[in-house]
Amino acid sequence: MNDNDLVSAVTKAVYRAAFRPNLNRRAFLKLSGVAGGGFVLASLLPMRHVAAEDLGSLVGSVELNTFIKVSSEGEITIYSSNPEMGQGIKTALPMIIAEEMGAKWEDVRVLQSPVDERFGRQGAGGSTTIPRSFDLMRQMGASAREMFIGAASTAMELPKDELKAHESAVSHASGRSLTFGQLAALAVKQPVPDPSTLVFKDREDYTIIGTSISGVDNLEIVTGLALFGIDTRVPDMLYGAYHKCPAIGGEVVSANIDEIKKLPGVKDAFLVEGNGNVRELLDGVAIVGSSTWAVFNAKKKLKVEWDESGASKDSWTGLVARAKALENKRGDELIDERGDVDAEFSNTENQTLTAFYEYPFVSHFCLEPMNCSAHYKAGTNGEKDTLELWMPTQFPAGAYRVTKPMFGLEQEQVTIHQMRLGGSFGRRVSTEYVCEAIEMSRRVGAPVKHTWTREDDIRHDFFRVGGFQSVKGALSASGKLVAFEDHFIGMTNNGKPVSGSRFRKTEFPMLNVNNVRATKTMFEIGTPCGPWRAPGANTTAFVIQSFIHELAHAAGRDHLEFLLEIMGEPRWFEQGNIRSLNTGRAVDVIKLVAEKAGWGRKMPQGHGLGLAFHFSHAAHIAEVAEVSVDANKKLTVHNVTVAVDIGPIINMSGATSQVEGAVIDGLSTMAAQKITMENGRIQQSNFHDYKILRMPSSPKVDIHFIQSDHAPTGIGEPALPPLAPAVGNAIFAATGHRVRRMPLSEEGYTI
Amino acid sequence: MARYQLKVNGKDEELDVDPEMPLLWALRDVLGLVGTKYGCGIAQCGACTVHINGTPTRSCLVRVSDISGQSVRTIEGLAEGTDLHPLQQAWIDLDVPQCGYCQAGQIMSAAALLEVKPRPTDADIDAAMVGNYCRCGTYNRIRKAIHSAATYDNAATPSSAVNLGEDVA
Ligand code: FES
Ligand code: FES
Numbered sequence: 049m050n051d052n053d054l055v056s057a058v059t060k061a062v063y064r065a066a067f068r069p070n071l072n073r074r075a076f077l078k079l080s081g082v083a084g085g086g087f088v089l090a091s092l093l094p095m096r097h098v099a100a101e102d103l104g105s106l107v108g109s110v111e112l113n114t115f116i117k118v119s120s121e122g123e124i125t126i127y128s129s130n131p132e133m134g135q136g137i138k139t140a141l142p143m144i145i146a147e148e149m150g151a152k153w154e155d156v157r158v159l160q161s162p163v164d165e166r167f168g169r170q171g172a173g174g175s176t177t178i179p180r181s182f183d184l185m186r187q188m189g190a191s192a193r194e195m196f197i198g199a200a201s202t203a204m205e206l207p208k209d210e211l212k213a214h215e216s217a218v219s220h221a222s223g224r225s226l227t228f229g230q231l232a233a234l235a236v237k238q239p240v241p242d243p244s245t246l247v248f249k250d251r252e253d254y255t256i257i258g259t260s261i262s263g264v265d266n267l268e269i270v271t272g273l274a275l276f277g278i279d280t281r282v283p284d285m286l287y288g289a290y291h292k293c294p295a296i297g298g299e300v301v302s303a304n305i306d307e308i309k310k311l312p313g314v315k316d317a318f319l320v321e322g323n324g325n326v327r328e329l330l331d332g333v334a335i336v337g338s339s340t341w342a343v344f345n346a347k348k349k350l351k352v353e354w355d356e357s358g359a360s361k362d363s364w365t366g367l368v369a370r371a372k373a374l375e376n377k378r379g380d381e382l383i384d385e386r387g388d389v390d391a392e393f394s395n396t397e398n399q400t401l402t403a404f405y406e407y408p409f410v411s412h413f414c415l416e417p418m419n420c421s422a423h424y425k426a427g428t429n430g431e432k433d434t435l436e437l438w439m440p441t442q443f444p445a446g447a448y449r450v451t452k453p454m455f456g457l458e459q460e461q462v463t464i465h466q467m468r469l470g471g472s473f474g475r476r477v478s479t480e481y482v483c484e485a486i487e488m489s490r491r492v493g494a495p496v497k498h499t500w501t502r503e504d505d506i507r508h509d510f511f512r513v514g515g516f517q518s519v520k521g522a523l524s525a526s527g528k529l530v531a532f533e534d535h536f537i538g539m540t541n542n543g544k545p546v547s548g549s550r551f552r553k554t555e556f557p558m559l560n561v562n563n564v565r566a567t568k569t570m571f572e573i574g575t576p577c578g579p580w581r582a583p584g585a586n587t588t589a590f591v592i593q594s595f596i597h598e599l600a601h602a603a604g605r606d607h608l609e610f611l612l613e614i615m616g617e618p619r620w621f622e623q624g625n626i627r628s629l630n631t632g633r634a635v636d637v638i639k640l641v642a643e644k645a646g647w648g649r650k651m652p653q654g655h656g657l658g659l660a661f662h663f664s665h666a667a668h669i670a671e672v673a674e675v676s677v678d679a680n681k682k683l684t685v686h687n688v689t690v691a692v693d694i695g696p697i698i699n700m701s702g703a704t705s706q707v708e709g710a711v712i713d714g715l716s717t718m719a720a721q722k723i724t725m726e727n728g729r730i731q732q733s734n735f736h737d738y739k740i741l742r743m744p745s746s747p748k749v750d751i752h753f754i755q756s757d758h759a760p761t762g763i764g765e766p767a768l769p770p771l772a773p774a775v776g777n778a779i780f781a782a783t784g785h786r787v788r789r790m791p792l793s794e795e796g797y798t799i
Numbered sequence: 800m801a802r803y804q805l806k807v808n809g810k811d812e813e814l815d816v817d818p819e820m821p822l823l824w825a826l827r828d829v830l831g832l833v834g835t836k837y838g839c840g841i842a843q844c845g846a847c848t849v850h851i852n853g854t855p856t857r858s859c860l861v862r863v864s865d866i867s868g869q870s871v872r873t874i875e876g877l878a879e880g881t882d883l884h885p886l887q888q889a890w891i892d893l894d895v896p897q898c899g900y901c902q903a904g905q906i907m908s909a910a911a912l913l914e915v916k917p918r919p920t921d922a923d924i925d926a927a928m929v930g931n932y933c934r935c936g937t938y939n940r941i942r943k944a945i946h947s948a949a950t951y952d953n954a955a956t957p958s959s960a961v962n963l964g965e966d967v968a
Contacts, residue, residue, distance in 0.1 A: 272834015
């Protein structure tokens, strides 16, 4: 425990003691570690890359580690192993363990686990942590429960099958009962059960899973205790800033280093030669000083000469012009084709509709800007160098991929502290801010907290990729969708499609319509792109679900009925694959959202309802937006109704927050957000020219979960994609104006 | 460098800083009060909100030299000893934070609102909170928590397992 942790723990304990008087004694015990006789459950999870299903063969392995500790006083410590970025995983995973264990939540304290491969995959991304970890967490909890029952059986001399674990105790029908704390010393001597023998609780018996539990870090958050990467403070720490070429990939030639070094609080400044990899270390100027302000201030006074010959020359207006020239044309490359689209499009009985959609690049702008603290210590007396890192990141072990090749450090020379992330949304998966911090610390021989300015954070983002889709549909005389075609215009970096620039063969409605074709054209760009909340889905949903509404309207049919018809009979296209659309689940959420939103009701003048469905990240989600638009194109989103099927909910409060957040994020993004670039330079830099949704514009969000019996899946991302088409369709319903270009500000709307 | 006196969370502090240094960085880097956050540096996001003589202020644009001798309250000083401010308790009870990064600023803006309007309307809340951005979209829970804190009798309530079932129909 370092000083920060200690201060935090003491303060927390003091607050806890004050607020929950019965916890007074235990709160202080937290500080003294696990008392003698404590129970430590060795996890069965061994090394990285071992799937949960493989655990059986590793029982008895000496490669054990710890997820659960129980002190003889009954305090249960559960380690949460995955990064917390606001998605609620630090609360949700321990809830699963506590449930299976039979723990009382009030007895549980949660700690972020160390970064260590014995904890398995310590990443967060793609809304996959719950589906990946659910069974493992249940195993951890159930193993502990069985060991307590085994211990109680010995102590009470009663058969195991007459004993039950609940409320942090093991009890018998006779009324006899021993607490986990009383049993801890005995339980640790029990054999660790073979995972294949474990029986998990029935859903009906859950007392923790499915309830609402307040986030485990909330006390620290509301009292301002150090928690985030940017809050790191270590003794003798200096502060760093790093300046890169505004045109991505430009090389540094020279800078006014001598002038910079004379500025107040500046300790050092130097040029850094990078390795040309935008995810690792680009050329730049490093400034190290005695405060963040000193280095930010000095950064503003930098005069740098860049060699931009190899830098990005991207132009958004150029990309738009190239894409527009492809409107109503087919792409060079076939993605997939079934049936005979051409026959349907040339059939004069059919009605054919075409449309061209456009969506911009957008930024992540996590409210906590990129940062990393590094302490590179040169070894003395023949000892090896060591490196300590404090990182807010979605993949802490990702740092090892650069510390070896770039800094020559073996994994055992590197210690990583996983810090809480002030938002991420897919942003913190690269390691350039880490490399910059290491390089500065190495050069100045002191710990350095490296912080990006907001301007750095926006200009040097890995953006949500922009793009275009030219779509076409054929309606039969009876108004049925008989053919669908999509020409996807996307982007590549170094010849590879960037994150989210992909149109899948299985994209809705490719599997639902008999005659379909998808083609693509890719533009090579230098602007770095990366995953952004529901990659691909967050733009394709807008195109497809808006166009479906266009088709319904052209056919003179009710959107709901038309969409349900396309969805068709209940079927799971790829049985057993959670990533494959299940039309039965889709129909259920669509019908539920329609019912809850009062679909079909008469709307006042200038008001409209819009419907959209999208399947992504294993989640079936439908949304209805209720909007009004006034004569000046001022848009008000009054209400968004959401129906979700992600199977059973772990933390109802957390899941509700994620849906609400995704809806508001989706609206914020579609309202006015757009990153443009000219001559390789990103033209936006801070919140004055990159507009964000404020509280007064936030809609009410009405959420309904269908807790189906399918395995639970994640909810960090998938509620975002249906929002934009739902709002776009509602605007059409209210005004007759079709939105085919994002953001809405480009079409003259304000919010 | 020059010396300035400030009263921070009731304590007298002497700061030896550059006259240009914004209060935000003096709090975070010099005094180690890292609860106040940096988000934009241009008074657009509200993450750095503190009270100066009771008035909610964006500390990223106020220089220490401009407020010498004045009184500053930060998120660390909002609780009275170990008594959480009703807003802090409401934030926990309603599980407001997602990533949590904006929340210190949100709470400080809300606390200043409750000082002048102990029973704020939705319109009062909109006006007081419009300068505080939340990237994670916690606005609806923030609004609810402000209303909830406004009607607290200040008695401590159990905070760990809250039932937010009413959010979910
Ligand atoms: S950091 Fe001061 S308002 Fe954003
Ligand atoms: S909770 Fe993440 S920015 Fe508000």
